[in-house]
Amino acid sequence: MTTESTFIELMRAIASDPAARGLADDVAVVDLGTESLIITHDMMAEDVHWLPSADAADVAWKLVSVNLSDLAAKGAAPIGVLLGFMLGEDSWDRRFAEGLGEVLRYYDVPLLGGDTVANRGDKRSVGLTALGRATTRPVPSRSGARAGDILYVTGTLGDALAGFEFAEVGLEGLPETMAVYHRPVARLADGQALAAAVSAMMDVSDGLLIDAERMAAASGVGMQIDLAAIPLSMSYRQQRGDSLDSRIQAASWGDDYQLLFTATAAQNLPVEATAIGQVVPGYGLSLSDGETPVPLPQKLGFEHR
Amino acid sequence: MTTESTFIELMRAIASDPAARGLADDVAVVDLGTESLIITHDMMAEDVHWLPSADAADVAWKLVSVNLSDLAAKGAAPIGVLLGFMLGEDSWDRRFAEGLGEVLRYYDVPLLGGDTVANRGDKRSVGLTALGRATTRPVPSRSGARAGDILYVTGTLGDALAGFEFAEVGLEGLPETMAVYHRPVARLADGQALAAAVSAMMDVSDGLLIDAERMAAASGVGMQIDLAAIPLSMSYRQQRGDSLDSRIQAASWGDDYQLLFTATAAQNLPVEATAIGQVVPGYGLSLSDGETPVPLPQKLGFEHR
Numbered sequence: 001m002t003t004e005s006t007f008i009e010l011m012r013a014i015a016s017d018p019a020a021r022g023l024a025d026d027v028a029v030v031d032l033g034t035e036s037l038i039i040t041h042d043m044m045a046e047d048v049h050w051l052p053s054a055d056a057a058d059v060a061w062k063l064v065s066v067n068l069s070d071l072a073a074k075g076a077a078p079i080g081v082l083l084g085f086m087l088g089e090d091s092w093d094r095r096f097a098e099g100l101g102e103v104l105r106y107y108d109v110p111l112l113g114g115d116t117v118a119n120r121g122d123k124r125s126v127g128l129t130a131l132g133r134a135t136t137r138p139v140p141s142r143s144g145a146r147a148g149d150i151l152y153v154t155g156t157l158g159d160a161l162a163g164f165e166f167a168e169v170g171l172e173g174l175p176e177t178m179a180v181y182h183r184p185v186a187r188l189a190d191g192q193a194l195a196a197a198v199s200a201m202m203d204v205s206d207g208l209l210i211d212a213e214r215m216a217a218a219s220g221v222g223m224q225i226d227l228a229a230i231p232l233s234m235s236y237r238q239q240r241g242d243s244l245d246s247r248i249q250a251a252s253w254g255d256d257y258q259l260l261f262t263a264t265a266a267q268n269l270p271v272e273a274t275a276i277g278q279v280v281p282g283y284g285l286s287l288s289d290g291e292t293p294v295p296l297p298q299k300l301g302f303e304h305r
Numbered sequence: 306m307t308t309e310s311t312f313i314e315l316m317r318a319i320a321s322d323p324a325a326r327g328l329a330d331d332v333a334v335v336d337l338g339t340e341s342l343i344i345t346h347d348m349m350a351e352d353v354h355w356l357p358s359a360d361a362a363d364v365a366w367k368l369v370s371v372n373l374s375d376l377a378a379k380g381a382a383p384i385g386v387l388l389g390f391m392l393g394e395d396s397w398d399r400r401f402a403e404g405l406g407e408v409l410r411y412y413d414v415p416l417l418g419g420d421t422v423a424n425r426g427d428k429r430s431v432g433l434t435a436l437g438r439a440t441t442r443p444v445p446s447r448s449g450a451r452a453g454d455i456l457y458v459t460g461t462l463g464d465a466l467a468g469f470e471f472a473e474v475g476l477e478g479l480p481e482t483m484a485v486y487h488r489p490v491a492r493l494a495d496g497q498a499l500a501a502a503v504s505a506m507m508d509v510s511d512g513l514l515i516d517a518e519r520m521a522a523a524s525g526v527g528m529q530i531d532l533a534a535i536p537l538s539m540s541y542r543q544q545r546g547d548s549l550d551s552r553i554q555a556a557s558w559g560d561d562y563q564l565l566f567t568a569t570a571a572q573n574l575p576v577e578a579t580a581i582g583q584v585v586p587g588y589g590l591s592l593s594d595g596e597t598p599v600p601l602p603q604k605l606g607f608e609h610r
Contacts, residue, residue, distance in 0.1 A: 002398040004421045007390065010402035017415030019385060028417035030384055032438060033339040039417065041387040041434055047425035079335055080324060082346040084389060084432040085312065093307040097315035110322030112333035112344065115432070116309045120352035123426025127389040129346055129434040133337060 021141065024218055026070040026202065029139050036134035040070040043084075045125040051167060056092045057099025058182040059126065064103040066205065067130035068186035069257040073203040074139050075195025076132030078107065078188065083114035084127035096126075107188070136195035140261075144200040145219035147281045149262040152273040154190055156233040157208055157258060158250025162240055174235040184257045191259055193270040201261040206254040207301020212277075213285050215260065222282035227251060228290045231274040244289050254302045326446065329523055331375040331507065334444050341439035345375040348389075350430040356472065361397045362404025363487040364431065369408040371510065372435035373491035374562040378508040379444050380500025381437030383412065383493065388419035389432035401431075412493070441500035445566075449505040450524035452586045454567040457578040459495055461538040462513055462563060463555025467545055479540040489562045496564060498575040506566035511559040512606020517582075518590050520565065527587035532556060533595045536579040549594050559607045 012023050019030045027040040042063070044050060050059050064081065071078055083100070087093060104111055112131075145151075163181025166173030186203075194201060200219055204211050208230070216223045227247045240246045262279055263269065280286075287294040317328050324335045332345040349355060349371070355364050369386065376383055388405070392398060409416055417436075450456075468486025471478030491508075499506060505524055509516050513535070521528045532552045545551045567584055568574065585591075592599040 002392050002395045004392060004423075006395075007392060007398055007402070007421050010399065011388070011405075011416060011419075014402070014406045014409060015416040015418070017385065017417065020415060020417045023418060025418075028385065028387065030417065030436070032337055032342065032384070035338040035340070037337065037342065037436075039387060039434070039436065041389055041419050041432075043389045043391075043420045043422045043432070045391070045422040045425060048423050079337070080322065080333065082333065082344060082434060083316070084346055084348045086348075086350070086430060087307050087309060087312060090307045090311075093312055094315065097312070097319070100316075101319045104319060110325060111316060111320040112322065112325045112335065113320070113328060113330075114316075114346050115348045116312050117348045117350040117430060118309075118353050119428070119430075120350060121426040121428025121430075123424070125391060125422060125424075125426075125430060127346075127348070127420070127432045129344070129387060131335070131342075131344065 025142055027074055036137055036139055038071055038074045038076040038132040038134055040067055041127060041129045042067045043125055043127040046123040053170065056095035057102065060096045060099030061103040061183045063126055063128050065184045065186045065257060067128045068107060068188060069203040069205065071130055071132040072186045072188045072191030073201050073259060074134065075136045075191045077135050077192065078109045079131040079133055080110040080112035082112050082129040085114065085116045086119040086124045086126060087116055088119050088124050135192050140195050140198050140201040142200055142202050142215045142218040145215055145221050145262040145279045146199055147221055147279050149199050149279040150265055150275050151223055151225065151262050151277040151279060152275055153208065153231065153258050153260050154187055154271065154273045155258045156231045156236065157256050158236045158253060159233050160184065160255035161249060161253035162236050174239060176233060176235040177239065180256060184255060186257055187259050190271045194259065194261060197267050197270060198261040198263050201259060204256055204258045204260050208251040208260065209285060210301025211260055213300055216284060222280045222284055223277055224280055224286050225277035226288050226290065227294060229274060229276045248297050252297060252299055252301050330447055332379055341442055341444055343376055343379045343381040343437040343439055343444065344434065345372055346432060346434045347372045348430055348432040351428040358475065361400035362407065365401045365404030366408040366488045368431055368433050370489045370491045370562060372433045373412060373493060374508040374510065376435055376437040377491045377493045377496030378506050378564060379439065380441045380497045382440050382497065383414045384436040384438055385415040385417035387417055387434040390419065390421045391424040391429045391431060392421055393424050393429050440497050445500050445503050445506040447505055447507050447520045447523040450520055450526050450567040450584045451504055452526055452584050454504050454584040455570055455580050456528055456567050456582040456584060457580055458509065458513065458536065458563050458565050459492055459576065459578045460563045461536045461541065462561050463541045463558060464538050465489065465560035466555060466558035467541050479544060481538060481540040482544065485561060489560060491562055492564050495576045499564065499566060502572050502575055503566040503568050506564060509561055509563045509565050513556040513565065514590060515606025516565055518605055521589060527585045527589055528582055529585055529591050530582035531593050531595065532599060534579060534581045553602050557602060557604055557606050
């Protein structure tokens, strides 16, 4: 199979328009009249993004949240979504429709259209396009982090990992972590509040470490991250402890959909967030546990291969 | 499997925003600042929309044309596209990327972003979101046809059918019909020129008869279509003759991506088109061959089941 990175290289040769942001961002930004439009499209596939045992309503929830999380990282206000749906087993489709209705009411975001196709294969995939309007311009990007800035993350990390560990073996874990795993919430209000305060912002979808490395690369800087500062929920600690290893795992697992951002040290933050490191000259990540340097783990997060 | 119409009914209950146009149109229309944004998302699936033997570059071409044709029917100017791609066999993926580059250069439309996923199944699907800006407002819809209007279609019909007949058995047919089948062209310039002149407009993607019936239903009118007036290409006639039966087949096969529209009898048309009937009070279609009434065929076009 072609790897995702190979295919994205092929696409990058085509995507020369500045609105595509070199395909290095999660979204496209299009100036349209007096507004800036933010557009993103994310797909999910059976056995890749959801377990065959998953509740179809949770799949719908996650599909919407994953896309709205990309809008959140741009400080965008959602305009609506378009669904690309592969028809399949009747009860699954109905349950998906229920979940879709529920999640769109939760976010108060309209379904604008889309398409359905018959599935002649043995696995499904679903796709969603989300549209938003920028509430702050310039629109935050991944590339604005500057040496001296502080690196922050909202909320707690690792809860989706903790939930996944139970779901994978067919058990229910602690309610908070199961909720994050099954029904993550895009931090739209936080993103809008932060957009004018940050120098760079993105959502943590593939893992804090890999996403921080991407932000560092896009910004042409390095990042020092203190693993002792990684915010962990009480539920996460209860289930997985807070050893260094447990913290590394929380920082290299995705699906939490928190916001990762940088801001100057002088900047007052309009929302609660945890300082987890700083931006330094150079490139790449360096990790510590308090004052003690920690070697980079082999796996920084989920890589799309 | 859930039928498409069942699933669309479930979606319609969710899609209450006026921009969704009740999911009865091919696109969503969103007013954004001083502009009207037109958005559409169409998917294609192996064994449904393309033969396993198809050239992946043609699949890419058609995916883009199908979506841009929806913009054409709104008189929209394309802004860009987002691709949802399922990774698979390396040579197929590379060939798809080549075709995508080719078709986007042909239309001079930028690739803005998208997503790729691994495929754990045995069949692929691909999706595209196309964005455009309205060049004429109000944006033409399916629902504006009025009794007394003339019904027109651009170009010729049935060429994709003629091409498909050869492709299905692995042969090359006449160049013009093969070109329409493999690489249909969205009539963007015609759509923009027509937008201010029409009372209703849509593209013919599922078949002239079924699409005309949908336009009639959306407009709350009936339509009389003279099959003798259906425009057929020289190539089509050579291959399939121009008997009444052959005309009915050309009028009930999709994939030609011509524009179907209505306008008042007094309206001068800015582009060439063939008058094929008229809008009448009542509902549904009535067909004739010149003056002779013709019963409706059982199958009016491609229904998504």
